[in-house]
Amino acid sequence: MKKLQIILLASVIALVSCKKDNYDAPSAGLSGKFIDEATNEQVQMDIIRGTRIEFIEHGYENPQSQFMVLKNDGSYANTLMFANAYTIKISEPNFIPIAPQDIEIKGQTTLDFKVTPYxxxxxxxxxxxxxxxxxxxxxxxxxxxxxxxxxxxxxxxxxxxxxxxxxxxxxxxxxxxxxxxxxxxxxxxxxxxxxxxxxxxxxxxxxxxxxxxxxxxxxxxxxxxxx
Amino acid sequence: MKLTHYKYIILAAALSATGCSKVLDLQPTDKLTADAIFGDPAGVKVYMANLYYQLPIEDFAFFRGGFNQNGGDPNNGGFSAAMGTDEAVHTEFGDFIGDGDFHWWDQGYKLIRDVNLLIDYIPSLKIRDDEKAALTGESAFIKAFAYYALAKRYGGVSLMKKSQVYTGDAEALKVPRSTEKETWDYVMEQCDIAINNLGTAKSRRASKWTAYALKARAALHAASIAKFGNRITLDGDAVAQKLVGVDAGAANGYYKAAADAAKAIIDGGGYSLFRPSPATPAEAAENYRTLFQSPNDAASSEAIMIKGFTLPGANQGHNYDIWYQPAQVANGWPHPGRMNPTLDLVDQYESYTTPGQASPVNTRVDGNVTDYNGFNSGTAYRQFDNPNEIFKDKDARLWGTTILPGTVWKNTNIVIQAGYVKPDGNAVIRTKDQITIAGTTYHTYGAADVTMYSGFDTYGGNNTRSGFSFKKFMNQNNPIVPGWNQSTTDWLEFRYAEVLLIYAEAVAESGQGDAALAAKCINDLRKRAGHTTTIALTAENVQRERRVELAFENKRIWDLIRRREFHTEFNNRFLHTLLPLQDLRALPAKKYIFVRVNTPNTNPKTFQTKSYYRYIPGVGSNGLVQNPQY
Known part of the structure; x- marks a missing residue:
């Protein structure tokens, strides 16, 4: 009986000792399209080993780059990102390079790129x-x-x-x-x-x-x- | 009961009262102090043995997971570095080079710290000056080896020229990356220290000649990166800061360093090729095989540095024999036959009838060697009397490196057959089947039972799917011991043949040096392989010679990387298989035909340019600049 009490006490302590998780799950996201600025058509891409979007989350020392791939039709979406400020770069494009830009991602954010394909x-x-x-x-x-x-x-x-x-x-x-x-x-x-x-x-x-x-x-x- | 509590309180009080005295400040009895180790020459020797163990030698225990993969759980499927290249495919895995493969970062800096500690202590050791010089040279050799292994993986890295002392400020310990050129120059500098301090006596420890050999190998790598750097474009901070890549202008300097180091060995090392003048190709093949089964036989000729695998057991023996010998000789081991040399490699070997060029295996009357669409009953195939006659005139090293269909290994006829063509012209390929014609039963895999053949049946992943099994390094003398780490074949880390090839390549690529000697280098190797003609010194001839002479010595992967050929050689590339088929249309004559196909059950492989460099681990905490596109 005494053993049972100790086990109960230990489990109660274990349960209340920390919160379920330190962070909320990622709830924001970024999606959009690469659009040919002359024809307004989407720019065709490669899904593997193609152009990628590099995004760097602000607020960390030595942040590592993260990448997302593009779909073949020139659209992209990442629906599980943390709400924060990011720097967005395009790595190995098939269009005339565009300057990196900073963006505040809050909720599901849309960002289209107007580009000129090579x-x-x-x-x-x-x-x-x-x-x-x-x-x-x-x-x-x-x-x-x-x-x-x-x-x-x-x-x-x-x-x-x-x-x-x-x-x-x-x-x-x-x-x-x-x-x-x-x-x-x-x-x-x-x-x-x-x-x-x-x-x-x-x-x-x-x-x-x-x-x-x-x-x-x-x-x-x-x-x-x-x- | 209450009294017990008082006891505890009193005990606690007593402890806290005495806690401030130094009674607990004991010297640990399970650790040795630096003085205790380095103060005794025997201690230095033990310490040195540990450093050698950590050397990044790409031997039988080197796999994509790293070095010394022969302790703990060595079960990695036998996926060797050769299978990341065009030398071989695995019987089952279709893997290629992943971002996490072939790293050596933490272990590399651990070795460098360990050797730096020794270097700090050398001046205060109570030993003779010549012994000090030897230790200085040996330490520099180890350090050069470590930085060579880091540079070829990561480009420019942090150079820890002295051991660091932690004084409470972690930031002070962070050393930024040097440029790739500075890193290679540091390797050269350490090699020179080793060369100037080491003696010429031959043993399993570093000598002047091993230091020269390391310098030649490293300089050739650096030179190639400089010369062929323009074959790829990488961008980003690491490129802008020259942490990856070497300017083309540096190529000739490194080629000269490579040639000079190789020439020093050729002129003064007293080395020669093992059994350099065979009477027949068959003898040449056996000589070549013997060299790798018993490197110690070449201790007075070709071997410059041997790493021993002396004892069976964890962290001692290795697993090449259990993974790679053909299925028929598995002797109860459940996972043999993993190394499948590709048709792409087999094609590279010269024919004695057409010296000086690769000799693709010609299976068809029309000579087409580029059709990989499979058997076609309308195509006229060349017919052969036995399953290896088609390789009759091929370079002896093919016979010494691979087990060809229908050849004898360990007194066993190794059966490698993919199927048959029925008298009606329909083929049954890579399917277990049998047919009885005129009272004789024929089997697709060449024999009735899975224990009687070594090819193409997917049973257990034990049978070759390329049409070739593996011979180089394999121990023919003893039956396989079906357990982990039981092989004790020694590893030839530096051999004279590589030195000759380095000299030839440095001269052919840069135009510097003695062209006649360089041509002799490759022709001496060819002569040892049973060739009777000589070929000219060209960059292409040197590379082909290098591929066949050094096949499976874990060189090809770095050759493709340093020469920036990986991404063009592997752009949606299928590797290839040779299907040996018995042609029952020829009955009663026993005839075989061969069909060139893409290796079954594989996908095309593509090498990404970012993979020329591994990613730098832990940039979030060490603050180093990451390599491009990671």
Whole structure:
């Protein structure tokens, strides 16, 4: 009986001795879009190894950077952040870099970025032509650097891109492009039958990479085709 | 009862009354003071043994989790550094290089503190001057080794040139990072101290020659980072402050340092290649295999520094034999066969018929070696009489490094077969099946039972999925002891072949030095491998030679990093497998065909440029600048 009393006493002490947690759970968040300021379209991105948003929370000594990734369609959302002031930077963009900005995040905050993509992939068309997937497009570049390479990428997942592909048909340009030139890239289906299995649907996407170190490719939206 | 309480009060009073006296200020009896250790040469020797144990030697106990992974729980699946490169795949894991892999930070600074303490004490030791010089040299060697291991992981790091003393102010102990160039220069400086103080006697401890070898290796790394730095772009504070990256202008200086250090060994070290002139390729293959099974046989020729694994048991033996020998010889061990050399590596080996170039395994009549779409009944494949005839003219080192299908290992015919092509032209591949034709039963995996083959069946993750099993370093003399840390093969940390390759690379990349000698360096290695022709000194020839000569010695991962080739070599890359199939269309003749495919059940691998440097741990408290993109 006495033992039981001691156990009870100990548990009561243990329960009241500290609060359930020191901090409230994160309740704020940040979301938004990357919008091409000329066309008002969302800027296409890579979901893996693509452009990232770096955010640094204020009020700490030696704060570590945290990162969020962007969706392929150029939108982003992190709905579990602590309400606080943050510095927002964009790391490895596929658009002309923008200055870091400070923002007060309170509740679910929206922040859109108006940007100029390095390259716009225009008049994009991807069709199946016989045994080939054929992509045609024009490039409009918004900086004077060379376009390093262009590519047509294929994957079973809709988030296809340079970083996520089963098959790629790439061409190194290393030149400044003519906005009126029509580029053509092809994927031969029989010679890639191990990856693009006949009868299945795959997603195809055209990309173009500017020759600026640390930049990421620009894209046209992905297209789904049966092969 | 009440009396008891009084007793306690009196006891407490007595304790507090006597608590201020020094009766409790005893010297701990379970710890030695610095004077007690360093005052006695035998104590120094014990201390030195501990420092050597901590050296970042990438040996049989080195895995992505760090060094000395042979105590505690050594079960890491046998995922070796080679599996983070194009040398091998694991039978089961598809992992690549993660942010948390290959770190050496806390342990690195622990070793540096330990060696700095010794350096502080050397002047006051009561030993002869030549003994002091030897200790000074050895300490500098250890320090150079430690900073080399830190620099190749983290770039520029905090240089603790002296041991620190804590005086109550933690801030005073924080040392900011030096630039990457300053860090490499400090490694060079420490190597020079070692070279100038160490003797030439050969043992398992550092000598003048091991110090030269370390300097050559480190200088080549620094030179490559300088020369090939423009292959990547990193940005951020660490780049702006030059904490990562070395200016291209420094490349030739480091290449010269590497070449000079290598040449000092070539000219004065008295080293030579182990069994340099074999009569046949078969003899060359056996010589090469023996070198790694018994490094001590090369103690008077090729071995510059051997790390011993002397005793079976925790923190002593290692696990290479249990993880990597083929399934058929597992001897009761449940997890063999993990090291699967890739077709990508096998392709690199020269053929004696076409010297001077990589010789991809040609499986088809049309010579196409880039089609990885799998077996096609309409394709004309070359037919062979046995499962290894296709490798007949390949470099002896392929035969000494890998176990090829249908070759003998430990008196056992190692069966590696992926399937068969039925007489009707349909293939059964990587599926357990059998077919009886004219009274004979054929099995897809080449034998009826899982104990009788070593390839492609996913059973237990024990069978190779690349088509090749592993031979280099494996102990052929004894059956596997099915338990942890039972292997005692010694590790060759520095060998003369690497020195020759460093000299050749430094000359080929920088144009400095003796080009004829550099060409001789790679051709001597080729001669030892059974080649009878010589090839020219080109950067490409040196790299191919390096890949095949040093395969699986944990060099490739750093070669890809220092030459900034990792992100281009691994951009959505599949590694490749060679499927040996029995072609039953040829019956009654026994014929084999081979099909080149992407390694089954794997995903493409991509190396991110940020991974050229590891992240700096603990920047929140140590206040150091973080590496880019972490």
């Amino acid at each position: 390259i716009r992939v225009k008049d994009a068309s991807i069709v199946k032509n016989g045994n080939k997937i054929v992509a045609t497009f024009k490039l409009q570049q918004n900086v004077i650097n060379n376009v390093q390479k262009i590519g047509l990428y294929a994957h079973a997942d809709s988030r296809v891109g340079e970083t996520m592909r089963l098959v790629a048909s790439e061409q190194n340009l290393n030149a400044v492009t003519d906005p009126n030139h029509v580029y053509t890239l092809e994927i031969d289906l029989p010679s890639n039958s191990g990856q693009l299995k006949p009868g299945n649907n795959y997603h195809f996407r055209i990309g173009a990479l500017i020759g600026i170190g640390g930049s990421k490719p620009n894209y046209a939206p992905a297209v789904k085709l049966g092969v």
